[in-house]
Structure formats: C-alpha cells, structure tokens
Amino acid sequence: MPMTFTSQITGIPDFFDFVTQLFDEITGSWSPILFKQKFRQPILDAWNAIKGTVSSVMSSFNSLATTDLQNAGLIGKQLDLKLAGLNAAWTNFLQNGTVRFLKDLLGWVNSLLGSLATLIPPVEAWKEFKEAMEKLVEPTAYPV
Numbered sequence: 321m322p323m324t325f326t327s328q329i330t331g332i333p334d335f336f337d338f339v340t341q342l343f344d345e346i347t348g349s350w351s352p353i354l355f356k357q358k359f360r361q362p363i364l365d366a367w368n369a370i371k372g373t374v375s376s377v378m379s380s381f382n383s384l385a386t387t388d389l390q391n392a393g394l395i396g397k398q399l400d401l402k403l404a405g406l407n408a409a410w411t412n413f414l415q416n417g418t419v420r421f422l423k424d425l426l427g428w429v430n431s432l433l434g435s436l437a438t439l440i441p442p443v444e445a446w447k448e449f450k451e452a453m454e455k456l457v458e459p460t461a462y463p464v
Contacts (some may be wrong), residue, residue, distance in 0.1 A: 328407050332381055332394060335406070335432055340444070342429070346422075346453060353444060354419070359456050363450050380440045392435045400427050402432055407434050419457060426454055 325341045327334075347367040351360045359399065389395040406428040413421040433447040 324332060329403055329410070331403075332399075332432075332436070333378065335403075336374060336381075338410075339429055339433075340371065343371070343450075343453075355422075356455050356456075356458055361388065364457065366449055366452070370416075372446070375441055376443050377436075377442055380442075381436070384412055384439055389441055392438050394432075394435055394439075402428070402435070417426075423454065426450060 324340070325420075329335050329338050344367075346354065347360075351363065353365045355363060384394075386395065390398075393399065406425075409421070409425040409428045413425045430447060430450060433443055433450065437443040437447050
C-alpha cells in the first residue's frame, strides 16, 4: 500500500514514494508559484522522463547487499538519522509552507538521493534534477 503524502517516511521504499509525490507537486500544482513560465514545461518534461525509472530503481534497491547499504548509510542508525531530519523538514514545510522550508526539505532529500546514487547510478539523475529545479526556483518566491 502506498504511503499517504502526509505520513512519516520510515524507510527507503517510503522515501521513493514520498519523493515521487513531492516532485509531482513541485512540477505540477506548485509550479506556477515556484518557476518562471518558460521553465515550467521543461521541468515537467524532465521529471516525467526521470519518473519512468522508479520501478527499475526500486528493483535495484531491493537487490542490494546489506553491507552495501551499511556502507552508504542506508540502514541502521545512519538511515534513522537521515529519516528523522527528512521527517522534521517535511513537518516544518507542512506547517509553514514557505520556499525556505521547501529548500530545507529538498536538502534532506538530496542527502538520501546522494547516498542512493552511490549504489544505484540512475538515482544520480534524480539528484541532478532536484538540484536543477532548486536553482530555477524564482527568486520572488522567497519570503522577504
């Protein structure tokens, strides 16, 4: 059963569901307030291309050895810490809804994507997409 968008992220499968939903919102309904018009369609097109890799990335993740996961900080206390930071950032964003808190949330997303990309090369495209989106956020969307 997929997680709901507002539930806590408790593991990597939840994380992939969460990022997919978050990026759907950023490239969809939130796009008009975050990006200049000329960037909205290219951002959406790029996300749709990357989004097609979800099942293969999850399949790759499910076949990883425990040692590899441990070395990348994706199990145990290292993962617990990253998920705690991610969940706190998500809660802050839900409560405040500003670009500042979105950027904090995306920073935590980047931490996990970076760890995953060391083991699953296609995740690097997710990370690069997130970074490009972040750079294209319209400066006027920032709170004063």
